[in-house]
Amino acid sequence: MDFPQNMSMEAAFALAEAEAKLDAALQESRERFEQAIIPNRLNEDWRFGRPHKYATALAELLQSSLLSHGVATVLHAEEAAVRITAEDDDLRQTEMLMPTIGSDAMLGMHLKRFGQGYALYIEESTTEPIVITYRGGELYTPATFIMVAPGVKAHVIEHHIGSPGSTMFATRNIQVAEGAALKVELTSKGFEHYMCITNIQNMGGKVSHLTAHEDSAWVREETVAEIYTAGADTRLFSANHLGGASVLDQHTKQIHHVGEATSDLLYKNVLDGKATATFAGNIYVAPGAHNTDAYQSNRNMLLSENATTNSLPGLEILADKVRCSHGSASAPLDEEQLFYLCSRGIPQYEAQKLVAQGFLEDVLSRFNKDEQ
Amino acid sequence: MSLIIKNLCARVKDGADILNGINLEIPSGEVHAIMGPNGSGKSTLSKVLCGHPDYEVTGGSVSLDGQDLLAMSVDERSRAGLFLAFQYPVEVPGVTNANFMRAAMQARLPKGEDVDAVSFYKELRGRMKQLGMDTKFTARAVNEGFSGGEKKRNDILQMMMLQPSYAILDETDSGLDVDALRIVSDGVNAMRAPFRSFLVITHYKRLLDYIHPDVVHILSQGKIVKTGGFELVDHIENHGFDFLKTTKE
Ligand SMILES: Nc1ncnc2c1ncn2[C@@H]1O[C@H](COP(=O)(O)OP(=O)(O)OP(=O)(O)O)[C@@H](O)[C@H]1O
Ligand SMILES: [Mg+2]
Numbered sequence: 001m002d003f004p005q006n007m008s009m010e011a012a013f014a015l016a017e018a019e020a021k022l023d024a025a026l027q028e029s030r031e032r033f034e035q036a037i038i039p040n041r042l043n044e045d046w047r048f049g050r051p052h053k054y055a056t057a058l059a060e061l062l063q064s065s066l067l068s069h070g071v072a073t074v075l076h077a078e079e080a081a082v083r084i085t086a087e088d089d090d091l092r093q094t095e096m097l098m099p100t101i102g103s104d105a106m107l108g109m110h111l112k113r114f115g116q117g118y119a120l121y122i123e124e125s126t127t128e129p130i131v132i133t134y135r136g137g138e139l140y141t142p143a144t145f146i147m148v149a150p151g152v153k154a155h156v157i158e159h160h161i162g163s164p165g166s167t168m169f170a171t172r173n174i175q176v177a178e179g180a181a182l183k184v185e186l187t188s189k190g191f192e193h194y195m196c197i198t199n200i201q202n203m204g205g206k207v208s209h210l211t212a213h214e215d216s217a218w219v220r221e222e223t224v225a226e227i228y229t230a231g232a233d234t235r236l237f238s239a240n241h242l243g244g245a246s247v248l249d250q251h252t253k254q255i256h257h258v259g260e261a262t263s264d265l266l267y268k269n270v271l272d273g274k275a276t277a278t279f280a281g282n283i284y285v286a287p288g289a290h291n292t293d294a295y296q297s298n299r300n301m302l303l304s305e306n307a308t309t310n311s312l313p314g315l316e317i318l319a320d321k322v323r324c325s326h327g328s329a330s331a332p333l334d335e336e337q338l339f340y341l342c343s344r345g346i347p348q349y350e351a352q353k354l355v356a357q358g359f360l361e362d363v364l365s366r367f368n369k370d371e372q
Numbered sequence: 373m374s375l376i377i378k379n380l381c382a383r384v385k386d387g388a389d390i391l392n393g394i395n396l397e398i399p400s401g402e403v404h405a406i407m408g409p410n411g412s413g414k415s416t417l418s419k420v421l422c423g424h425p426d427y428e429v430t431g432g433s434v435s436l437d438g439q440d441l442l443a444m445s446v447d448e449r450s451r452a453g454l455f456l457a458f459q460y461p462v463e464v465p466g467v468t469n470a471n472f473m474r475a476a477m478q479a480r481l482p483k484g485e486d487v488d489a490v491s492f493y494k495e496l497r498g499r500m501k502q503l504g505m506d507t508k509f510t511a512r513a514v515n516e517g518f519s520g521g522e523k524k525r526n527d528i529l530q531m532m533m534l535q536p537s538y539a540i541l542d543e544t545d546s547g548l549d550v551d552a553l554r555i556v557s558d559g560v561n562a563m564r565a566p567f568r569s570f571l572v573i574t575h576y577k578r579l580l581d582y583i584h585p586d587v588v589h590i591l592s593q594g595k596i597v598k599t600g601g602f603e604l605v606d607h608i609e610n611h612g613f614d615f616l617k618t619t620k621e
Contacts, residue, residue, distance in 0.1 A: 335425060340462035340514075343422050344476040344530060345450035354475060358466025358513065365466075 033108030045102025204229030557582030
């Protein structure tokens with residue numbers, strides 16, 4: 001290891017220790033990936049996600065000789081505020097250490113293909129949003145790393161855009177420092193297979209995270225939010241309108257490592273046709289993480305009798321004075337609302353669209369209301 | 373031109389009979405009032421006319437300007453000129469008042485034509501002002517969190533925007549404060565025209581003092597049991613509905 005010149009003994013010692021720790025962690029994660037198996041239905045985290053059909057196909061693609069291929073662009077108005085790199089060691093190491101929800105094997109495969117994507121180091125507040133677009137072909141496995149410096153405010157928008165028959169498997173690591181505020185939204189659109197693993201590390205800032213998936217046959221989303229510092233405020237939102245025979249499989253974890261912090265999740269779906277939505281959300285409050293506030297709500301509106309939902313909320317609370325709530329509900333469209341709109345001359349189809357949009361609007365307006 | 377209801381019978385789907393042979397004819401240009409005890413079927417009549425899915429028509433017919441009203445879907449009835457200001461206007465979360473009204477106006481235009489946004493907002497604002505409504509209500513979700521009186525005004529706003537030829541007001545007066553009652557009545561009176569008629573359902577003389585009806589009907593147990601002029605209103609105000617019992621015995 002190269003020590004910088006003029007480094008104090010204490011500093012050198014601390015640095016060496018940190019590097020040893022990182023090496024151990026990386027070794028551990030390597031072993032984790034070696035032992036991991038491709039998901040199947042026996043894996044509790046993949047019970048409803050149609051792993052037989054979709055995960056297997058995705059794994060085969062990832063192991064094939066197909067090149068990961070796509071176009072990545074980033075738009076930012078204020079150049080000085082953001083340092084952007086296309087490839088980055090930090091990014092790779094962060095990805096190696098990121099938690100999954102039952103998809104270690106898939107993450108291991110992603111790591112082997114790694115090499116496209118952006119690392120954003122946001123060091124000054126920006127007023128305009130930074131827009132990242134990944135446009136994928138047959139197979140694309142990008143990675144995003146976003147780090148927001150202390151006290152900095154930023155807004156990042158990520159668009160993941162597919163084409164018929166295309167597959168994307170993205171990873172995202174988001175780190176928000178003390179006093180920072182990040183609004184970040186992810187939209188995905190038009191894939192055959194789409195999978196995204198996100199890890200949010202909140203070090204005492206405010207994060208509002210929104211996902212919206214559209215027009216894909218299969219979407220698997222894993223979002224793990226980890227709260228490391230008191231005062232952190234983490235909000236997770238998702239709003240999706242599903243039709244056809246599409247499958248949406250969403251898994252979340254709100255992990256409170258320390259107390260005196262808040263996390264709040266609201267995931268809403270409108271389902272039409274034969275669409276299926278699964279939501280499995282976990283709140284974990286570590287021992288000693290007292291005075292935690294953690295909430296979780298999953299709501300579905302069913303426009304068709306053939307649409308199905310599975311909601312699996314879970315709580316594990318190992319601390320005191322914790323305020324937690326979790327709830328889920330699926331209900332058909334409200335007939336009275338529909339009648340009211342139709343009674344003003346709006347055709348049933350339009351009225352249904354308005355009510356469904358209105359149902360999701362609540363998520364979008366809560367996300368938009370959050371200051372960046 | 374008129375709304376003609378003949379021997380209309382309806383029940384709650386798979387439930388009790390509520391309307392037991394209603395006969396009513398409202399020619400264009402007239403204002404009719406319906407009074408009647410709680411639970412006599414006034415709101416049911418108005419909702420059946422609009423095609424509410426909770427009810428099933430078991431007999432009779434309704435013609436609106438010669439068209440078979442009962443054969444039309446809910447939205448077609450509205451576009452044919454029927455309007456109901458609800459006793460309990462419905463909250464529609466997430467849909468703004470402006471978008472709602474715009475969709476309703478859009479539905480009335482021929483295919484390919486779009487609502488002119490500028491004149492639409494101008495008219496909406498103007499009507500709101502007339503009704504003493506704050507323009508911030510355009511951005512709020514339809515009736516969500518509105519006070520009782522605000523909901524009633526919002527329904528009247530919709531009526532003014534849609535300019536129906538047959539408007540039913542189901543207890544629009546209950547929940548309105550004294551000033552609002554006058555404002556709403558003035559609005560209704562201003563809309564009176566030879567080509568438009570009103571069916572006003574109320575429990576109180578006060579509203580009818582403002583909107584002077586041409587004909588007054590008494591509904592009891594799903595039937596029109598008496599039809600007359602304003603003297604019926606005075607009678608009910610002074611003596612209640614006791615006479616219904618005595619006439620039956
Ligand atoms: N959807 C329904 N399900 C069950 N019962 C109903 C339904 N709609 C109406 N009814 C019943 O039909 C009767 C008539 O109700 P309606 O609301 O028409 O009365 P109303 O004359 O408008 O009374 P009010 O003056 O109190 O508004 C009542 O007994 C009511 O309980
Ligand atoms: Mg009533």
